[in-house]
Amino acid sequence: xxxxxxxxxxxxxxxxxxxxxxxxxxxxxxxxxxxxxxxxxxxxxxxxxxxxxxxxxxxxxxxxxxxxxxxxxxxxxxxxxxxxxxxxxxxxxxxxxxxxxxxxxxxxxxxxxxxxxxxxxxxxxxxxxxxxxxxxxxxxxxxxxxxxxx
Amino acid sequence: xxxxxxxxxxxxxxxxxxxxxxxxxxxxxxxxxxxxxxxxxxxxxxxxxxxxxxxxxxxxxxxxxxxxxxxxxxxxxxxxxxxxxxxxxxxxxxxxxxxxxxxxxxxxxxxxxxxxxxxxxxxxxxxxxxxxxxxxxxxxxxxxxxxxxxxxxxxxxxxxxxxxxxxxxxxxxxxxxxxxxxxxxxxxxxxxxxxxxxxxxxxxxxxxxxxxxxxxxxxxxxxxxxxxxxxxxxxxxxxxxxxxxxxxxxxxxxxxxxxxxxxxxxxxxxxxxxxxxxxxxxxxxxxxxxxxxxxxxxxxxxxxxxxxxxxxxxxxxxxxxxxxxxxxxxxxxxxxxx
Amino acid sequence: xxxxxxxxxxxxxxxxxxxxxxxxxxxxxxxxxxxxxxxxxxxxxxxxxxx
Numbered sequence: 416x417x418x419x420x421x422x423x424x425x426x427x428x429x430x431x432x433x434x435x436x437x438x439x440x441x442x443x444x445x446x447x448x449x450x451x452x453x454x455x456x457x458x459x460x461x462x463x464x465x466x467x468x469x470x471x472x473x474x475x476x477x478x479x480x481x482x483x484x485x486x487x488x489x490x491x492x493x494x495x496x497x498x499x500x501x502x503x504x505x506x507x508x509x510x511x512x513x514x515x516x517x518x519x520x521x522x523x524x525x526x527x528x529x530x531x532x533x534x535x536x537x538x539x540x541x542x543x544x545x546x547x548x549x550x551x552x553x554x555x556x557x558x559x560x561x562x563x564x565x
Numbered sequence: 566x567x568x569x570x571x572x573x574x575x576x577x578x579x580x581x582x583x584x585x586x587x588x589x590x591x592x593x594x595x596x597x598x599x600x601x602x603x604x605x606x607x608x609x610x611x612x613x614x615x616x617x618x619x620x621x622x623x624x625x626x627x628x629x630x631x632x633x634x635x636x637x638x639x640x641x642x643x644x645x646x647x648x649x650x651x652x653x654x655x656x657x658x659x660x661x662x663x664x665x666x667x668x669x670x671x672x673x674x675x676x677x678x679x680x681x682x683x684x685x686x687x688x689x690x691x692x693x694x695x696x697x698x699x700x701x702x703x704x705x706x707x708x709x710x711x712x713x714x715x716x717x718x719x720x721x722x723x724x725x726x727x728x729x730x731x732x733x734x735x736x737x738x739x740x741x742x743x744x745x746x747x748x749x750x751x752x753x754x755x756x757x758x759x760x761x762x763x764x765x766x767x768x769x770x771x772x773x774x775x776x777x778x779x780x781x782x783x784x785x786x787x788x789x790x791x792x793x794x795x796x797x798x799x800x801x802x803x804x805x806x807x808x809x810x811x812x813x814x815x816x817x818x819x820x821x822x823x824x825x826x827x828x829x830x831x832x833x834x835x836x837x838x839x840x841x842x843x844x845x846x847x848x849x850x851x852x853x854x855x856x857x858x859x860x861x862x863x864x865x866x867x868x869x870x871x872x873x874x875x876x877x878x879x880x881x882x883x884x885x886x887x888x889x890x891x892x893x894x895x896x897x898x899x900x901x902x903x
Numbered sequence: 904x905x906x907x908x909x910x911x912x913x914x915x916x917x918x919x920x921x922x923x924x925x926x927x928x929x930x931x932x933x934x935x936x937x938x939x940x941x942x943x944x945x946x947x948x949x950x951x952x953x954x
Contacts, residue, residue, distance in 0.1 A: 430947055434940045441933055451630040452606060626916035633917045782952055785945035792941060796934045803927040806917045 465561030472556070474499060479515045479522075479533065484560065488512055489549060490522070491558065492533045501560045502535035503547035513546070522546070572760070573780035579766045580773040586656035587764050588790040589649050593681075595791045596646030597752070599798070600684075603639040604741065611691070613737040615730050618693035619812040626809055633806060640807040642798055643685060647828045650681050651893075658866070658886045661873040662765035668867035670758040673751050675864045680748045685826055687740040690733060698813030699823050701736070702728045707836070710849040728815070768878050827897060832856065834896040837903075 427435075463485055473491075474480045480491040481504065488504035490513075504512050504522075511526035521538070522531040529540030536545050549560040578587060610629060612621040625632035654674070657663065663671035690701040705728060708718040724731030766772065777783050825833050835855070839848040862869070872879035917923075 428944075428947060430940070430944045434937075434944050437937055437940055441937060448631040448634065449606065452632060452635055453609065454630075456624075456628045456630075623915075628916075637917075777949070778952065781948045782945070785941055785948060789938060789941045789945065792934055792938045796931055799930045799934075800927060803923040803930075806923070808917065809915075 465559060467557050467559045469558045470556045471558065477520065478517060489560065499551050499553060499558055500534045501549040501551045506542055507544040507546060508542045570780055574778050576760055576763050576779040577776035578764050578779055578783045579776045581770045583660060583767060588787065589653040589656060591787040592790055592794050593646055593649040593653055595794055596642045596649060599642040600639065600646060603635050606635050607639060608741060613733055615693060615733060618691060618733060622692045622809055637802040637807040638798065641801045643688065645798060647681055647685055650678055654678060655886060655890055659883060660765065660767040661879065663867040664870065664873040667762050667765055670755060670762065671867050672864055673755045677748060677751050677755060680744055682828060684740065684744055685828060687736040689826060690736050691740065692809055693813050694810035695813050695820055696810050696823060698728065699819045700825050704825065708853065710847055711853050768873065768876055830900040831893055831896045834900040
């Protein structure tokens with residue numbers, strides 16, 4: 416094998432280096448196309464900032480009303496004072512969807528046992544943050560929610 | 566890596582006036598690699614049910630960036646792969662490269678030919694558009710006239726009595742799992758045998774030189790042909806991009822001018838030209854027997870051609886090869902003209 | 904799948920001819936340079952083999 420190596424030096428000629436570099440360069444646009452192709456087109460859909468999502472009578476006095484907003488569940492509820500609250504139904508721990516627990520009038524995540532109040536505060540369990548809240552605007556009977564920036 | 570290169574240095578490619586045709590095996594491999602890569606990408610979005618197949622292909626074409634490009638490359642590269650395989654088949658046949666000691670290489674090649682045609686056939690239905698639906702309906706009907714096993718073969722192919730959701734699942738499984746795994750094994754065997762025995766030198770041909778080393782000399786010729794193949798492929802893809810026909814309706818009547826892909830036109834034309842009965846036999850059955858004979862005959866050529874196996878010229882087989890090419894061209898031309 | 908409707912045209916999603924010709928010219932240009940480099944390197948390798 417040593418004789419073979421001496422006979423065929425593994426040293427690369429200049430031409431070989433240029434050739435390999437050009438080929439690598441040529442692969443870049445192909446790689447770009449593949450990358451663009453692989454990115455899920457759904458991620459490119461515009462995120463809705465604000466939408467008329469429900470009407471006042473839809474939201475029960477106790478319990479929650481679930482609506483869809485940007486493909487994710489949003490929970491509408493009334494506070495004791497009758498104010499409408501809108502919070503995301505996606506648990507801040509690992510993204511499971513929380514469930515309303517009528518017995519304790521709170522939200523329970525069945526995946527790892529996090530508990531939240533109806534306005535989204537994390538009470539117990541592994542959840543690190545409160546549930547994401549949305550801004551609520553009421554015009555007459557119409558409830559509009561929007562993303563809170565920042 | 567070094568030992569692999571050392572292994573490849575051992576192989577020498579003979580140089581003579583017909584050496585050009587050695588390139589087509591490598592070209593078939595190139596297009597196969599393109600098929601594997603683009604096929605994996607298409608799998609990311611394709612959904613194989615009658616309710617979603619056409620929609621998902623439409624989604625790839627209209628919603629996914631470069632989706633039209635990936636699909637067109639897959640479709641055109643399939644055609645070019647089959648064309649390369651046919652050229653490889655005929656050049657190998659005419660150079661009598663199947664003779665001793667390369668019988669197994671030839672036979673693995675014939676099986677690979679069948680598999681490549683199988684890829685074409687199974688992939689054709691997947692977009693679930695009108696033309697592909699009816700072409701598959703006809704294609705899977707052909708074996709029915711074979712005695713005893715015929716009707717069962719039809720049902721086996723279709724996963725039922727008609728081309729339906731079950732057929733789509735079956736052909737999809739064949740296309741993306743069963744055929745690929747078989748072809749990978751066979752391509753490995755085919756290449757390994759090629760490495761061990763080297764390329765065949767045609768009988769009685771004047772050699773130009775001792776032959777050149779596969780690595781590092783011949784491989785540049787292969788890469789050069791791959792670059793040309795890439796240019797041809799992209800030319801076809803960009804000048805004639807593949808569109809998507811309307812969704813298949815199994816209850817609609819077959820559309821006018823329905824025709825299989827060009828590589829099945831020989832079979833299509835033979836079926837059309839065959840009288841409904843000949844010498845007391847059903848015409849369709851006759852075609853089936855003919856196809857079977859040609860297939861088995863091709864497979865056993867290394868053992869049928871006794872002269873070539875003694876390194877003597879065998880003009881009878883040369884004539885047979887040219888007759889085959891002639892029939893292919895005439896049948897395809899007739900199929901397009903009528 | 905949100906887009907359950909089929910596109911109006913069969914060729915929907917494919918860029919127009921002009922765009923495709925531009926891409927083709929670029930591809931052929933890049934590949935021809937690759938081809939020239941391959942021929943040059945092939946000749947070099949053949950010269951080395953003769954020695």
